[in-house]
Amino acid sequence: EPEVTQTPSHQVTQMGQEVILRCVPISNHLYFYWYRQILGQKVEFLVSFYNNEISEKSEIFDDQFSVERPDGSNFTLKIRSTKLEDSAMYFCASSELAGGDTGELFFGEGSRLTVL
Amino acid sequence: ELKVEQNPLFLSMQEGKNYTIYCNYSTTSDRLYWYRQDPGKSLESLFVLLSNGAVKQEGRLMASLDTKARLSTLHITAAVHDLSATYFCAVDPSSNQGGSEKLVFGKGTKLTVNP
Numbered sequence: 001e002p003e004v005t006q007t008p009s010h011q012v013t014q015m016g017q018e019v020i021l022r023c024v025p026i027s028n029h030l031y032f033y034w035y036r037q038i039l040g041q042k043v044e045f046l047v048s049f050y051n052n053e054i055s056e057k058s059e060i061f062d063d064q065f066s067v068e069r070p071d072g073s074n075f076t077l078k079i080r081s082t083k084l085e086d087s088a089m090y091f092c093a094s095s096e097l098a099g100g101d102t103g104e105l106f107f108g109e110g111s112r113l114t115v116l
Numbered sequence: 117e118l119k120v121e122q123n124p125l126f127l128s129m130q131e132g133k134n135y136t137i138y139c140n141y142s143t144t145s146d147r148l149y150w151y152r153q154d155p156g157k158s159l160e161s162l163f164v165l166l167s168n169g170a171v172k173q174e175g176r177l178m179a180s181l182d183t184k185a186r187l188s189t190l191h192i193t194a195a196v197h198d199l200s201a202t203y204f205c206a207v208d209p210s211s212n213q214g215g216s217e218k219l220v221f222g223k224g225t226k227l228t229v230n231p
Binding site: 033035041042043044045048056058091104105106107108109110 | 149151157158159160161164204206218219220221222223224
């Protein structure tokens with residue numbers, strides 16, 4: 001069964017460092033997303049991406065965040081200068097756009113970011 | 117702003133018992149999703165509910181949606197230990213057809229089923 005894959009599974013970084021989280025969405029999907037979950041809390045929307053541009057972003061997704069689809073398969077989230085409060089599990093998700101689409105999101109296994 | 121509230125947030129139950137988890141949301145939506153999350157794991161899609169009155173069942177779990185009441189329920193029948201997990205409902209505030217833009221999640225219900 002097709003799945004969303006994410007790398008790395010866990011990254012530890014120093015405050016102020018740049019981090020890039022990578023995702024390979026399901027191949028025929030056209031909408032891509034990043035969500036995050038701070039330990040023990042609810043899942044929060046960060047950004048959605050369609051047709052090579054951001055379609056919506058949340059208040060969390062400030063100037064230190066960026067997303068990119070550098071090639072036909074990868075979808076990346078960059079955090080330019082990490083802060084302690086960026087420590088969380090970051091989930092990539094994708095959904096299929098088609099007639100009668102359910103809008104169902106398929107999530108990857110997550111990348112755990114720990115900022116020291 | 118859409119708010120999604122689940123209750124209870126913690127649920128401890130005995131195997132073989134029945135229980136219902138509730139998900140209320142504050143603005144109109146006709147798309148609601150239930151996800152399961154095991155500790156340290158990803159979100160597994162359980163149910164997609166797309167219309168008023170939708171009811172879906174999978175094994176011991178049954179989900180329903182009442183868009184007029186802005187309420188969804190996840191009913192657990194004859195619980196077993198393997199159902200222990202955190203269950204999230206998520207609502208799509210977008211009225212667009214074809215792909216969701218963002219989901220607003222509830223805080224989750226941590227279910228523990230005791231032998």
